[in-house]
Amino acid sequence: MRRFSLTSLLKEAASGHQGWKRQWRAPEPKKEYDVVIVGGGGHGLATAYYLATVHGVTKVAVLEKGWIGGGNTGRNTTIVRSNYLFDESAALYEHAMKLWEGLSQELNYNVMFSQRGVLMLVHNHHDVISFKRHVYANRLNGIDNEWLTPEECKEFCPPLSISPDLRYPVLGGALQRRGGTARHDAVAWGYARGADARGVDIIQNCEVLGLRRTSDGAVAGVETSRGFIGAKRVGVVAAGHTGVVMSRFGLKMPVESVPLQALVSEPVKPVFPCVVMSNAVHAYISQSDKGELVIGAGTDQYVSYSQQGGIQIVSHTLDAICELFPQFTRMRMLRSWGGIVDVTPDRSPILGKTPIPGLFVNCGWGTGGFKATPGSGHVFAHTLATGEPHPINAPFSLDRFRTGRLIDEAAAAAVAH
Amino acid sequence: MLLIRCPYCGERPETEFHCGGEAHIARPDTPADISDADWGSFLYTRTNPKGLHAERWLHAHGCGRWFNALRDTVSDAFVTTYEMGTPRPDPISETAKA
Numbered sequence: 001m002r003r004f005s006l007t008s009l010l011k012e013a014a015s016g017h018q019g020w021k022r023q024w025r026a027p028e029p030k031k032e033y034d035v036v037i038v039g040g041g042g043h044g045l046a047t048a049y050y051l052a053t054v055h056g057v058t059k060v061a062v063l064e065k066g067w068i069g070g071g072n073t074g075r076n077t078t079i080v081r082s083n084y085l086f087d088e089s090a091a092l093y094e095h096a097m098k099l100w101e102g103l104s105q106e107l108n109y110n111v112m113f114s115q116r117g118v119l120m121l122v123h124n125h126h127d128v129i130s131f132k133r134h135v136y137a138n139r140l141n142g143i144d145n146e147w148l149t150p151e152e153c154k155e156f157c158p159p160l161s162i163s164p165d166l167r168y169p170v171l172g173g174a175l176q177r178r179g180g181t182a183r184h185d186a187v188a189w190g191y192a193r194g195a196d197a198r199g200v201d202i203i204q205n206c207e208v209l210g211l212r213r214t215s216d217g218a219v220a221g222v223e224t225s226r227g228f229i230g231a232k233r234v235g236v237v238a239a240g241h242t243g244v245v246m247s248r249f250g251l252k253m254p255v256e257s258v259p260l261q262a263l264v265s266e267p268v269k270p271v272f273p274c275v276v277m278s279n280a281v282h283a284y285i286s287q288s289d290k291g292e293l294v295i296g297a298g299t300d301q302y303v304s305y306s307q308q309g310g311i312q313i314v315s316h317t318l319d320a321i322c323e324l325f326p327q328f329t330r331m332r333m334l335r336s337w338g339g340i341v342d343v344t345p346d347r348s349p350i351l352g353k354t355p356i357p358g359l360f361v362n363c364g365w366g367t368g369g370f371k372a373t374p375g376s377g378h379v380f381a382h383t384l385a386t387g388e389p390h391p392i393n394a395p396f397s398l399d400r401f402r403t404g405r406l407i408d409e410a411a412a413a414a415v416a417h
Numbered sequence: 418m419l420l421i422r423c424p425y426c427g428e429r430p431e432t433e434f435h436c437g438g439e440a441h442i443a444r445p446d447t448p449a450d451i452s453d454a455d456w457g458s459f460l461y462t463r464t465n466p467k468g469l470h471a472e473r474w475l476h477a478h479g480c481g482r483w484f485n486a487l488r489d490t491v492s493d494a495f496v497t498t499y500e501m502g503t504p505r506p507d508p509i510s511e512t513a514k515a
Contacts, residue, residue, distance in 0.1 A: 243465040254461035256438075257490075302436040304490050305467045310418045312432055345461045402457040 001197030003108050023189065024196035029203050032230030033061045035384050036222055037237055038208045038245055040064025041073040042184070043362055043369065044237035045191035045202070046377020047384065049107075052198035054378070055385035060200045061231075062192075063224060065207040065241075069188030072239050075339035076370040077262050077284065077296040079275050081118040081179035083138045083145040088395040088407045089348060090141040095392050096375025097143075097178060103374055109190030111182050112289065118179030119148070119157055121278040121324070123168035131174045138176075148173045157274050159325045166323055168281050181275060181286055181294075187373055211249040211359070219358030235360045235384050240305070240340030242363035251354060253363070254401045255342040258299045259309040260367050263336035267291030271327070283320035292334065295321060299341065299367060309338045341366050345401070347410035351380055351393040360384055361398065423476045424484050424498045437473030439463050440485045441505060467491060471505045474498075 002008065002021065012019050035051060037044045040062045051057040062068075080100055082093035104110050122131050131147070138145035150162040153173045162170045192202055203226070210223040211234070221230035238245045240257045272287035284296040297317040300309045314336055322329045344350060344364035349372070351362050362380045365372065379390040389397065400406055419431040445451050445459055464470070470490045475483050487496040487508055496508055 241467075244467050247466075252458075252462045252464065254457075254463065256463050256465050257467075302472065302488070302490075302493075303439075303463075303465060303470055304493055306491060306493050310431060312418050342465075401461040402453050404453075404457070 001108075001193065023193040024202055027201045027203065029061060029063075029206065029224070029226055029229050030201065032221070033201070034059040034231070035233045035235065036060075036229060036231035037062045037235045037384075038222065039071075039236065039238040039241075040068035040188075040192075040202060040204065041071050041237065041239055042069065042187050042191065042373040043239075043365070043376045043380070044235075045069075045188055045195060046373050047235060047237060047362065047380045048195040048200045048202075048377075049191045049198075050378045050381035051385055052195055052200055055381060057381075057385050058199035060195070061229065062195070062200060062202045063206045063208055063222070063229070064202070064204045067204050068192055068202060069185055072339040072341065072369065073184055073188045073373075075262065075337060076184055077286070077294050078181045078184045078288075078370060079118060079179070079277070079284065079286065079296075080113070080182055080371040081176050081275075082143055082371070083118075083120075083134060083174065083176045083179070084409065085134050085137050086407055086409065087141060089409055090138065090143055091392050092349075092375055092379070092396070093372055094141070094143050095378065096372045099374035099378060100182065101178075103182075103187075103190070107190035107194050109186060109193060111186045111190055113180065113182040115178050115180040116274045116286075117156065117175055117177045118275040118277065119153060120174045121153065121170055121276060121280070122172045122174070123170060123278065123280040125171070127280055128171050131172070135174055143176075144178050145174055145176050148175050157272075157276055159272055159327055160276065161324055161326055168323075170324075179275065181288075183289075184370060191377070208245055209248060211356070213356070217357060219356060231358075233358050233360065233384050233387070235362060235380060237362045237380070239363065239365065239369065240342050242342050242361065246354075246361070249356065249359065251356070253350075253361075254398075255344050255350075255364050256303050257305060257340050257342050258302070259304050259306060259338040260299045260341045261297040261309040261314055261336060261338045263295050263297065263314060264288070264292040264334050265295070265328070265331045266334050268293075268331070276324070278320065278324065281320035281323070283317050283324060285321055285325070293328065293331065297336075299343070305340050307338045307340060341369075343367070345410070346406040346408045348407040349376070349396055350398050351376065351396040352383060352389045352398060354398060419493060419495070421474065421486075421495060422498055423479060423482075424500070425480045425482055426476060429476070429479055433476060433478040435475040435477045437475055437483065440471040440473045440501075469496065469508055473501070
């Protein structure tokens with residue numbers, strides 16, 4: 001792997017930037033790997049990267065149906081935060097946050113991680129109490145989160161209207177200053193480049209069609225659109241299509257796939273300094289480095305793989321944005337899109353073993369998986385390398401839907417998180 | 418936004434309806450007698466198909482009645498609707514009838 005540096009930049013500039021090479025190979029699949037990862041999004045590529053760097057497992061293939069980072073990795077609103085209520089979630093997302101903070105240096109690839117602060121607004125008395133509980137719970141877990149009055153919210157985010165005349169006036173907010181945004185594509189590319197350099201084969205346009213098992217029922221490999229590929233262990237990291245892949249393997253999952261929408265405005269000069277989320281009126285917004293306002297909307301109410309959602313969902317979010325930020329009422333939206341997210345009954349992910357020996361799954365991130373990308377890959381790599389979950393992902397087992405030990409972030413957040 | 422044909426009221430916009438999730442999941446008659454795995458499966462495991470999906474809908478802001486529907490989860494097109502309590506129709510013969 002050629003390292004990026006000021007020297008390499010100057011050298012290439014002198015030759016008109018004609019000398020840059022491809023950042024990862026396009027290898028033919030080998031007959032067999034130690035680990036096959038199904039799904040080449042951020043989580044899958046991060047898993048491959050940490051398998052190679054932390055555990056020295058390099059006979060690894062990442063199989064991607066389309067192109068890497070072309071699914072939800074390239075469709076999300078790039079928000080990163082770790083202020084989750086429950087201890088299990090806090091540990092998982094804070095693990096990711098710590099990795100985010102050194103990620104550009106670790107990968108030698110600028111993921112444009114910007115800790116500009118994530119402000120979560122509160123509009124009713126119940127949420128004031130609930131969010132203060134979040135703040136206190138986070139502090140007990142060593143995670144920064146602070147309560148702001150409406151005036152302090154306005155000071156932190158000047159475009160915000162705190163007028164008492166709003167339909168749902170702002171009563172305060174919880175601010176995680178270490179939260180922010182990252183460049184989603186760069187995350188996939190940076191992990192792909194790092195994994196490839198250590199021998200991981202990234203195989204695109206390769207759809208997984210089925211699972212081959214040994215006579216004693218363990219994993220033997222996967223049937224793909226490019227033929228059979230042998231594997232000692234298989235990790236499925238297929239986001240919204242995890243249910244589809246697992247049904248091809250003969251397993252039904254406690255997930256349902258629904259469209260989640262986002263949209264961007266025309267690009268404008270820097271007007272928005274942070275990330276603002278409002279669960280109650282359902283809006284979240286930040287400004288990309290290109291200048292577009294990046295706005296997240298909600299999910300549709302039914303199972304769908306259509307990658308588009310209802311217009312009423314987008315419209316509802318824009319109503320809230322215009323109410324909270326009156327200066328945006330005349331901005332034009334450039335484009336909107338949908339991604340298919342797999343939602344679990346408790347809104348917490350599933351990371352661990354399955355009933356089939358050698359088959360592991362990392363799914364159920366629902367509407368909020370991007371922020372966890374490095375942590376998810378790190379602990380899932382541990383799981384695939386050792387065959388046992390890392391202490392951080394142990395509570396997120398598939399088995400919790402049998403034992404009843406749910407991690408009910410659905411009750412804690414209730415909406416997109 | 419989808420246009421949904423309520424079997425009682427006719428075609429109405431999706432915002433009048435509430436989706437009640439997958440249909441034909443029967444609550445076990447004697448929950449105390451079944452295994453934790455079966456109970457967990459009843460509560461949480463879903464078919465989640467990429468293709469035809471049988472699901473429950475409520476015409477909440479209309480007649481207020483529940484019905485079942487077969488919908489394609491790729492195109493979101495409703496293939497047919499049918500009364501609750503009746504078995505899932507065979508989509509091929511339904512298409513032939515249409």
